[in-house]
Amino acid sequence: AQSVTQPDIHITVSEGASLELRCNYSYGATPYLFWYVQSPGQGLQLLLKYFSGDTLVQGIKGFEAEFKRSQSSFNLRKPSVHWSDAAEYFCAVGDRDDYKLSFGAGTTVTVRA
Amino acid sequence: DTGVSQNPRHKITKRGQNVTFRCDPISEHNRLYWYRQTLGQGPEFLTYFQNEAQLEKSRLLSDRFSAERPKGSFSTLEIQRTEQGDSAMYLCASSLEEGSPLHFGNGTRLTVT
Numbered sequence: 001a002q003s004v005t006q007p008d009i010h011i012t013v014s015e016g017a018s019l020e021l022r023c024n025y026s027y028g029a030t031p032y033l034f035w036y037v038q039s040p041g042q043g044l045q046l047l048l049k050y051f052s053g054d055t056l057v058q059g060i061k062g063f064e065a066e067f068k069r070s071q072s073s074f075n076l077r078k079p080s081v082h083w084s085d086a087a088e089y090f091c092a093v094g095d096r097d098d099y100k101l102s103f104g105a106g107t108t109v110t111v112r113a
Numbered sequence: 114d115t116g117v118s119q120n121p122r123h124k125i126t127k128r129g130q131n132v133t134f135r136c137d138p139i140s141e142h143n144r145l146y147w148y149r150q151t152l153g154q155g156p157e158f159l160t161y162f163q164n165e166a167q168l169e170k171s172r173l174l175s176d177r178f179s180a181e182r183p184k185g186s187f188s189t190l191e192i193q194r195t196e197q198g199d200s201a202m203y204l205c206a207s208s209l210e211e212g213s214p215l216h217f218g219n220g221t222r223l224t225v226t
Contacts, residue, residue, distance in 0.1 A: 034214055036217075041219075042219050042220075043117070044217040045217075046214050090155050094214070099208055099213075100169070102158070103157075104155050105153070105154055106153075106154070106155050
């Protein structure tokens with residue numbers, strides 16, 4: 001069965017500093033991988049996805065993620081965070097047959113001025 | 114693209130009552146998913162449809178839960194004899210049959226008192 005681990009429950013970062021969120025997955029084959037962001041009381045918005053090809057993927061809002069098969073990781077990065085990036089971030093692995101997603105528990109990002 | 118629409122946004126009910134939620138997916142999307150999210154956790158898969166056919170149900174979906182998608186368009190999720198443990202955010206998502214990630218609605222927050 002597929003699963004996702006996000007080791008960091010909460011990260012605090014200064015505005016303008018870089019951000020990296022960790023994600024490790026377990027899946028029997030080549031996975032579909034996703035990062036979603038959720039603001040309080042809202043649904044999930046897709047930041048970026050990896051299906052195949054280039055292992056460094058670019059997303060919206062200046063985010064990027066790198067798929068590393070050898071480490072079973074898909075870490076999310078942003079070079080310079082903005083106050084509006086404060087939110088909860090979820091990594092997910094998708095089944096290639098039914099696109100059913102399994103989510104990690106999420107990482108809450110706080111941005112301090 | 115009007116996005117995935119869920120109604121109501123909030124529902125407060127007393128234990129033992131029945132509730133029904135509605136999800137209107139993006140119009141050309143064949144697949145529709147229901148997830149449940151409790152505080153501090155990532156979304157957990159409940160069930161999904163391809164057109165009007167319900168293809169999979171999670172073990173989380175007890176006999177008190179039923180989902181329908183009668184014409185392959187909107188879907189309803191009904192919870193009978195609600196319990197306090199049913200309090201959660203219920204998220205609906207839709208996707209094209211292949212090659213497209215899930216697009217989430219803003220969810221229905223259920224509080225069972």
